[in-house]
Structure formats: C-alpha cells, structure tokens
Amino acid sequence: MAESGLWVVTTAINQCQNPLSPLTKGLTRVGKVIAFTNEKGGVGKTTSVLECAYQAGSRGKSVLVIDLDAQANATRMLLGGMANEDESRRLGVFDLLTDATGQMHAATTLLPAVAAWPNTLLVPADARLGTIDAHLAPRLNREGILRRLLAPLRDRFDLVLIDLAPAMTVLTVNALVAADAYVVPTDLSKYSQKGIRTVQTVADMIRSSGNNPDLVMLGIFVSGYHKGIARSVRALLVELGVEYGARLLSVRVPHSVTVTESQSLGQPVGRFAPESPVAQSYKALFEAVGP
Amino acid sequence: MSNEDLRREILNERDALRAENEALRKALELCRFSIKNENHVSGDVAKNWIEMIDAALAPMEPI
Numbered sequence: 001m002a003e004s005g006l007w008v009v010t011t012a013i014n015q016c017q018n019p020l021s022p023l024t025k026g027l028t029r030v031g032k033v034i035a036f037t038n039e040k041g042g043v044g045k046t047t048s049v050l051e052c053a054y055q056a057g058s059r060g061k062s063v064l065v066i067d068l069d070a071q072a073n074a075t076r077m078l079l080g081g082m083a084n085e086d087e088s089r090r091l092g093v094f095d096l097l098t099d100a101t102g103q104m105h106a107a108t109t110l111l112p113a114v115a116a117w118p119n120t121l122l123v124p125a126d127a128r129l130g131t132i133d134a135h136l137a138p139r140l141n142r143e144g145i146l147r148r149l150l151a152p153l154r155d156r157f158d159l160v161l162i163d164l165a166p167a168m169t170v171l172t173v174n175a176l177v178a179a180d181a182y183v184v185p186t187d188l189s190k191y192s193q194k195g196i197r198t199v200q201t202v203a204d205m206i207r208s209s210g211n212n213p214d215l216v217m218l219g220i221f222v223s224g225y226h227k228g229i230a231r232s233v234r235a236l237l238v239e240l241g242v243e244y245g246a247r248l249l250s251v252r253v254p255h256s257v258t259v260t261e262s263q264s265l266g267q268p269v270g271r272f273a274p275e276s277p278v279a280q281s282y283k284a285l286f287e288a289v290g291p
Numbered sequence: 292m293s294n295e296d297l298r299r300e301i302l303n304e305r306d307a308l309r310a311e312n313e314a315l316r317k318a319l320e321l322c323r324f325s326i327k328n329e330n331h332v333s334g335d336v337a338k339n340w341i342e343m344i345d346a347a348l349a350p351m352e353p354i
Contacts, residue, residue, distance in 0.1 A: 062336045091318065107347035108315045110322055115331040121340065156343045 032291055033150065033160040034218065035179040040195035041166035044185045044223035046073045047259060047269075048285065049163040050117070053078075054268035055286035057119035061158040065113070066146075067125035068093060068175055069165040075124040080114035080266050092124040097145050097174070098135045106149045116267045121157075133170050143211050146174040158291045166195070168202050176206050181216040183289055185253075186240070187224045188233045193240065196220060218289045220244055223253040249288055253281040316351045319344055 034052075036045045049065060057063045067074040075092075091109045106123065113120040136142045154160060162175045176182060184199055186192040206212050220240065241248050254277050262272035269279045292300075323344040326337050 060333055060336070062339060091315075104315075105347040107322075107344055108319055110344075112322070112325050112329050112332065115329070118331040119333055119336045152346070153343065156339055 032158060033154060033162070033179045033181070034289060035162040035164060035172075035175040035182040036185060037164045037172060037175065037182055037199050038184050038186060038192060038195045039166055039168055039198040040186070040189070040192040043166075043187050043192055043195075044253060045069075045166070046071075046077075046163050047263075048183070048185050048223070048253075048282070049074055049161045050077055050268055051270055051279075051282035052159075052286045052290060053113075053120050053161055054117055054270045055283055056159045056290055057113075057117055058270070061119060061291060062156065063117075063120040064110075064123070064153065064157045064160045065120060066093060066123045066150075066160065066162045066175075068129065068146075068171045069125055069163050070127050070129035071165065072125040072127065072129075074163045075122060075126070077263065077266060078113040078117055078120065078122045079111065079124065080116070090124055090126065092126050092128075094126060094128040094132060096123070096149055097132060100139075106153050114266070116271055125163075129165075129171065136170050142170060143173050143177050143206075143209075147178040147212075150178050168198055172202065173206065176203055176215060177211045179212070179215065181218045181289075183218045183285075184220040185223045186220055188222060188229065188236045190236070193236065196240075196244075217247055219247050219249040221249040221251040221253065221285060221288075224255045225252040226255050249285070251281055251285045251288060253285070254278055312351060316348065319348050319351070323348075 036049050038045060046069065053063050053065050065074060065078060067078075090111075093109065096104055096106055096109055109123050110121045111124060113122055136145070139145070150160070162179060164172050164175055182199070182203065184196050186196055200217070203215055203217065207215050222237065222240075256276065256278045258269055258273050258276045258278050262269045265272060269276065270282060273279055323341055326332055326340050326344070329337070332340070
C-alpha cells in the first residue's frame with residue numbers, strides 16, 4: 001500500500017508572516033483517515049469529500065468514503081443509478097454503529113462506487129442516522145465505535161474520507177475519534193466562523209479526553225468564494241488568517257454553477273470539467289491534504 | 292412456557308441467525324464479485340479489497 005497521508009503542521013503557527021500563506025509548506029505526512037466537518041451547513045463538506053475521493057481514486061489510490069450524514073448525498077452520488085432504490089434494504093453505517101453484538105464486520109456494508117469514482121468503496125448512509133443519538137445513548141464507550149470498526153479496514157486503503165452532517169453529534173465525535181485529521185470547509189460568514197470554533201472545541205475535548213490525542217487539524221479552506229466580495233466579507237478572511245495562521249489553506253474554491261451541473265449528471269467536477277477553476281481548486285485541496 | 296414451546300423458540304431463533312448469517316455472507320460474496328468485475332478498479336486495489344472481503348468472509352461459514 002502507499003505511504004500514509006496525513007500532514008502535521010511542523011511550522012509554528014505564530015511564526016507565520018503571512019496569515020494567508022499556504023498550509024502545505026512545512027508539513028509532514030503521518031496518517032490517512034480524514035474527516036470533513038463544520039457545524040455550519042452548506043459549506044461544501046460533501047462536495048469536498050467527493051472531489052478528494054475522485055482525485056485520489058483517479059490517481060490509482062485506494063479510497064474509502066464513510067458517509068455519516070443522514071442526508072446521504074455522498075451515498076447517492078457514489079451509487080449513481082442505485083440512488084433511488086429502497087434505502088431500508090441496504091446495510092449501512094447505521095447498522096454497523098448500532099450493532100450491539102459487536103460481531104458485524106465493517107466489510108459487510110461496503111459497496112463499490114460507480115465508474116465516475118474509480119478505486120472507491122463506500123460505507124453508505126441513510127435517513128436512520130438522524131436518530132442515531134437515541135440508539136447509542138445507552139452504549140458504553142460510544143465515542144470509539146467507529147474507530148474500533150475501522151481498525152480492520154484502514155490498512156486496506158490509502159485514504160479514508162468521512163463526510164459529516166453540520167452538527168456536533170455523537171457521529172461527529174465518532175468521526176473525530178476515528179480520524180487522524182480533519183479539514184474544515186468554510187464560507188465567509190460569521191455563522192461559519194462560529195462553526196469552526198465549535199469544531200475546534202470538540203476536537204480539543206477529544207484530544208484532552210485521551211480518546212484521540214493525536215488528532216490534527218489539517219486546515220481550513222474557503223468554498224463558495226467570490227472574487228468580488230464586499231470589503232466587510234474580505235475582512236472576515238483576514239480575521240480567519242489572523243485566528244488560524246498557517247492552518248488557513250490558500251485554497252479558495254470559487255462559487256460556480258459547474259458544481260451543480262456535475263452533481264445533476266452524477267459526476268465529480270474533476271471529471272466533468274477538469275480544467276474549470278472549481279476542479280483546479282479541489283485538485284489543489286487534495287494535493288494539500290491527500291496522500 | 293412448555294418445553295415444546297421453548298424448543299420451538301430456540302429453533303426459530305437459530306433459523307433467524309442462520310438466515311442473517313447467510314444474507315451477510317451473500318452480500319459479501321456479491322461485493323467480492325462486483326469488485327472483481329468493475330473495470331474502474333485497478334488490479335492492485337481490487338486484489339487488496341478482495342483479500343479484505345475474504346478476511347471478513349472467513350469466520351462466516353454457513354451455520
């Protein structure tokens with residue numbers, strides 16, 4: 001298998017002269033399970049996961065996508081024509097997480113993605129995930145369920161990407177306990193800025209609790225970016241740079257209808273319009289955070 | 292509950308377990324078949340995934 005692909009910041013953040021400088025400088029690779037999270041919705045978490053999966057898979061890397069969002073949009077995209085089939089008949093991540101016997105092997109839920117995403121397997125989500133908190137409430141050590149389930153699989157993949165819902169639930173905690181690192185997509189809004197802080201607080205709690213002391217924030221990147229944004233919004237970008245230093249990636253994914261078009265055709269932007277600015281941005285993102 | 296009822300219940304539970312085990316085993320075998328036949332999965336990756344599926348299948352012999 002290829003070498004693992006998590007990056008750790010080795011440049012002291014407070015030594016960063018330019019708050020908008022790329023994170024990719026001065027990083028060392030040490031792992032491969034990456035969660036995409038932000039408490040704010042609509043910032044491009046699912047699209048980022050799908051585009052990074054495409055970038056990795058099309059380069060011959062072995063990719064696993066774990067969909068932990070009850071909306072199951074990543075599942076629908078990766079399963080293409082199967083999207084409209086009865087979800088209740090499909091074993092998925094809900095069944096794994098709620099398996100009280102502990103006997104269910106995670107491999108029993110794997111499904112190969114459609115051809116648009118080469119070399120990619122999926123652990124599908126469905127709407128039942130919306131009730132998972134109630135199902136897991138009585139379970140001991142519920143924060144570490146996904147980590148334990150992933151243990152026999154992780155060496156089989158070059159990259160494991162976890163898509164999350166915009167909420168700090170037991171699923172987000174499970175993802176961050178299982179992950180080597182996390183990436184935070186953001187738009188330029190105050191709500192999203194607050195969402196990043198919430199993620200940071202949860203990640204700090206996970207580290208200090210000993211559940212995953214080595215969890216690393218790979219970086220924050222801006223999606224839905226307009227060049228002609230107002231000065232007040234641009235100021236928010238500077239604020240992010242000051243607050244997060246080198247952890248603010250130089251990647252700016254532009255707002256574009258290309259994303260919607262590619263989604264409607266069931267394809268990643270990287271395949272649908274590889275030369276488009278959006279595809280190039282996701283390519284840069286993958287090269288910053290991927291294996 | 293009579294001994295006969297109890298025996299019937301045990302058998303029903305065993306039937307359910309056997310059916311569940313069989314369904315999971317079939318699902319894994321279909322996944323294995325699918326991986327083998329997908330032309331968008333490269334040789335090395337498919338080989339590795341099939342080993343993973345086989346490792347999951349090993350303890351799932353028919354009950």
